[in-house]
Amino acid sequence: MSDWLGPDEWQAVALSLKVAGWATLLSLPLAIFVSHALARWQFPGKQVVNGLVHLPLILPPVVTGYLLLLVFGMKGPGGRLLDALGLGIAFQWTGAALAAAIMGFPLMVRAIRLSIEAVDQRLEDAAATLGAPRPLVFATVTLPLALPGILTGAVLGFAKAMGEFGATITFVSNIPGQTQTLPSAIYSFLQVPGGETAAVRLVIVSIIIAMAALILSEVFARRLSNGMEGA
Amino acid sequence: MTPPALSVHLHQALSGFTLDVDFDAPAGLTVLFGASGSGKTSVIDAVAGLGRAATGRVALGDRVLMDSAQGLYLPPHKRRLGYIFQDARLFPHMSVERNLDYARRITRAPSDRPAFDRVVEMLGIGPLLARRPSRLSGGEKQRVAIGRALLARPRLILADEPLAALDDARKAEILPYFERLRDESDVPILYVTHAATEVARLATTVVALDAGRVIRQGTAAEVLGDPSFTPGGDRAMGAVIEAVVKTHHDDGLTELDAGGVPLLLPHIDQSPGDRLRLRIAAQDVILSKTRPEGMSALNILPGTIADIHYGNGPRAVVSLDSPAGRVLARLTKRSVHALDLRAGVKVFAVVKSVAVAPGDVGGPAR
Known part of the structure; x- marks a missing residue:
């Protein structure tokens, strides 16, 4: 396999996995929190939060990328703050991860919110009468029952992060080894004469990764629901 | 004078009617009796601290669970309840054993295996411990739900139509457990039902509700013996009397004594002298x-x-x-x-x- 893919191609695949992995891992807890808030709590400004979360889904990705550039770029307020902390993300793989996380966030929240809404609140009430304070009700009843949906959300977010192109290339550009993810690499190969074969190889890798993620999540989801049916 | 086991004073505007309920319940099993929509479930939920907050005061002995005048609303998890729901509400992602053990784990109470075994044995759910709730019958689920409530070591047991979802055979299976709870434990029980038969069998005290108000309160015999009170329609009416087992006759009949009047019934599995x-x-x-x-x-x-x-x-x-x-x-x-x-x-x-x-x-x- 290492012979089959050139070093540049390997680099792009490895970078994409790293970017998508971190983007998913770090945004998942926040997505669960926001989903729970949207599903269960009443608070002022709920519609605004809901709209903000969904914005990346409906905006052109280039616009999201440009907004990220304005805020987190070298001259943006967020960028300067992170720079001062030694965490500069502009034109870094971490910036690619941020763009991927933001683009995948609405997909995660949609799936997770639905699964939390589907959890029977009467079970949460029962847990409360048995002595569980709210955070423990969430941890012992809501979260485990919503787990299949959380898994689906994570897979969707991961897939979106793997495939994210527009916001990433606008925000952190297309620097091999730094910010050149799988889609950017495919795009680059297609721009040069004779690059098609490399592009096709990366396309095949993309398909394999996407299918593997989907099948894994199906297997997990089935095991979870089997557990609930009780063997 | 000792305070009543449970004292409930509630006022709440609900859709359609106003709940305005005042009653003190002695120890034993108190039935909240009334047709559906009479406000029974609103009362029991207010006692549990679930649902919308009502105004009023609920006290368990000298322990105040809720007092709107003081702005005191103890959250449900601090009320020390054992709530048995109509629909059992077992946690589907846990085995029966973990369901039973839930309250102890969540409150980090020390393990009390003898108490656990006693409840499991009383309810006959030993063979079910490893199963998931989805693999239980309706009656089995309700038995596990009773066990789960008891193992929370509650100060008050609440039961909201615990038999309503069951067929007659299953009802007959579960009823005796409530009788044992009433007779063998010191914990007061608040039991909601619209079935006169359950009132007759279980009630120490009956609180009859209609349209959000207490219309009768007394012993089962007093309330059910009142002909003007027919929440279940007069077809379901029936008086309750007490009798003592006298002797068992050879022809399979049991003779009872009801205030000096002999009554003959098909064999009853009780000893002479039993009430x-x-x-x-x-x-x-x-x-x-x-x-x-x-x-x-x-x-x-x-x-x-x-x-x-x-x-x-x-x-x-x-x-x-x-x-x-x-x-x-x-x-x-x-x-x-x-x-x-x-x-x-x-x-x-x-x-x-x-x-x-x-x-x-x-x-x-x-």
Whole structure:
């Protein structure tokens, strides 16, 4: 396999996995929190939060990328703050991860919110009468029952992060080894004469990764629901 | 004077009517009795701290659970309850054993294996421990739900129509467990139902609700023996009397003594001297002005008519005081006129069938 893919191609695949992995891992807890808030709590400004979360889904990705550039770029307020902390993300793989996380966030929240809404609140009430304070009700009843949906959300977010192109290339550009993810690499190969074969190889890798993620999540989801049916 | 086991004073505007409930319940099992929509579940949920906050005060002994005047609303998890829901509400992602153990784990209480084993044995759920709730029958689920509530070591047991979702056979399977709870534990029980049969078997005290108000409160015999009170329709009416087992006869009948009147019933599995609670449905009673002879019915109670209650239909309900207690008879108005029945007239009540409720009668003597 290492012979089959050139070093540049390997680099792009490895970078994409790293970017998508971190983007998913770090945004998942926040997505669960926001989903729970949207599903269960009443608070002022709920519609605004809901709209903000969904914005990346409906905006052109280039616009999201440009907004990220304005805020987190070298001259943006967020960028300067992170720079001062030694965490500069502009034109870094971490910036690619941020763009991927933001683009995948609405997909995660949609799936997770639905699964939390589907959890029977009467079970949460029962847990409360048995002595569980709210955070423990969430941890012992809501979260485990919503787990299949959380898994689906994570897979969707991961897939979106793997495939994210527009916001990433606008925000952190297309620097091999730094910010050149799988889609950017495919795009680059297609721009040069004779690059098609490399592009096709990366396309095949993309398909394999996407299918593997989907099948894994199906297997997990089935095991979870089997557990609930009780063997 | 010791405070009542449970005191409830609630005021809450609900959709359609206003809940305005005031009652004190002694120890034992208190039934909140009323038709659906009478506010029973709102009361029990307010006691549990679930649902919208009502105004008023709820106290368990000297422990205040809620007092709107002080802005005090103890959250449900601090109320030390054992709530048995109509729909069991077992956690589907946990085994029966983990469901039973949930309250202990969540409160980090030390493991008490003997208590766990005692509850499991009493409810006969030992063989179910490894199963998931989805693999249980309705009756099994409800038994596990009872066990889960008991193992929370509650100060108050709440039960919201725990039998309503079950068929008659399953009801008969679960009822005795509530009788044992009532008789063997010191924890007061608040039990919601619309079924008069459950009231007759279980209630130490009855609090009858209608349209959000308490319309009657008393012992089961007092409330069910009141002909003007028919939340289940007069078909479901029936008085409750107490009797003592006297002897078992060779022909399979058991003789009881109800205030000096002998009653013969098909064999009852109780020892002589045991006290029983009997329910006599109003529609199973025939009245006669002379002592009937040459009849197949074995049980005849002499009595004096206390009151005749005329409903809207062709029926009337006659209540009579017998040595055994208050008995109700459901007759046609035509018969009432033909026999010239009125208050003070002496009659004989011919009882076609008697339902037995095993177990102690509870009662105010506790």
